[in-house]
Amino acid sequence: MARLVIVSNRVPAYGDRNQQSGGLAVALDEALKQETLWFGWSGQIAAETGRMPALTQRRAVTLATIDLGAEDYRRFYVGFANSSLWPLFHSRLGLMEYSREDYQGYRAVNRQFAAALSPLLRPDDIVWIHDYHLIPLARELRELGHANRLGFFLHIPFPPASVFDALPCARALICDLAACDLVGFQTEEDSDNFLSCAARLAGATLGAEGRFRLDEADSRSTAIPVGIDAGRFARQAERAANSENANRMRESLSGRRLIVGVDRLDYSKGLPNRFEAYSRLLEQYPEHRLKVSYLQVTPRSRRDVGEYQVLKRNLDRQAGKINGKFAEFDWVPLRYMTRGLPRATLAGFYRTASVGLVTPLRDGMNLVAKEYVAAQDPQDPGVLVLSRFAGAAAHMKEAIVVNPYDPDEVAEAINDALRMPGDERRARWQALYATVNRDSAAAWCRRFLEELSGNGPPLVKPAEAA
């Protein structure tokens, strides 16, 4: 069996469950049973870069990491990846910042990744590159002469051509992706957007089943939804529901019903809109005052990106206003935390909550939606309120699906969720659980690797075509 090489921006603290607050770490954790090399940035900023990768062994997985220089971190990570690509791919053109220097820094770090990975690669390795930080990596590896099977998966949405075209280097990034044998997306819509960009902005010729030809090379685009191990999460939630933290939570609720939201502190997650919707719920449906408590767990991320600091200040203010307006001396309507919680604790809270709020303005998939469903008690499940702009909504139709831009609609949905009879809750939950269980993390990995390594069409790679 060929060795699997995973490349992602960060190599997570693999094996340490309490450290997992990124979607990618959670999804990949499920599938690393075979011999694997996992390559990425150590998370360290170093004065001296260009050293050999540091290697650590974690069961079948060898972790290989390199450090970044301070300027590289600023241009590649804070700049192009998180201030240009992240807002653009989430269709937030107004928040996109672009500079040629950042773009050059981004390409330079991808070149560094390729140079450091290159000596570790064996000819028959299957290479799976993850996410928007590493779009040029496949091309860089091809230029170093590697003819391996190369796959890329984008965890975030791919925008329509009219939005993507605003990026000055849009065409170059499409050509970079064409150096892969397989380019994977979360949803059909993302894959269609990519193919239409490839055709319109880069002149690719499109074929059947996602195939496309660009600069003499054939490649394929596919949609495979990322998932979780629903059974394992369900067992964890069941255990956690009797844990000390869950008991403390229930005690603190004093019989009130819990509404829960769990999101990295990120503007794509629609938190200001969600807070506004909760405020309208309390305004327009006063019967819920004193009867519900909304817990929002929001670990901070990307603190060096200016827009995230602005969001943090705005949310702090908004949370204060809601509690100032509605609190009673014995009731705090909104419990807002900017620290993370252990995964097991979250699982117990999901199970305790009558309503799960997942209302991003745009999201590649959203694993919290799946975790909330997996965690429910089948006899007395809670209700998922889900944004139609999360990739998860493509399959999770039995949630209450909302437009997160309309706070009145979201308030209505929360009210409906709180009032929903047991029969309807159970029927919706059963259908949702079946979907979450089917579209698992293991199925995602298996399908991607099958499509990449064998079952795809014979491909001509740029290195061979030249």
Ligand code: GDG
């Ligand atoms: C990207 C895409 C796509 C959150 N807070 C805590 C915590 N988490 C865990 C959740 C969940 C994960 O982090 C977040 O995953 P999401 O999918 O919701 O979002 P992103 O981080 O934006 O991930 C996304 C994903 O990649 C996978 O492809 O679905 O669309 O944006 O598992 O539970 N975990 C712990 N404490 C926390 O406080 N332990």
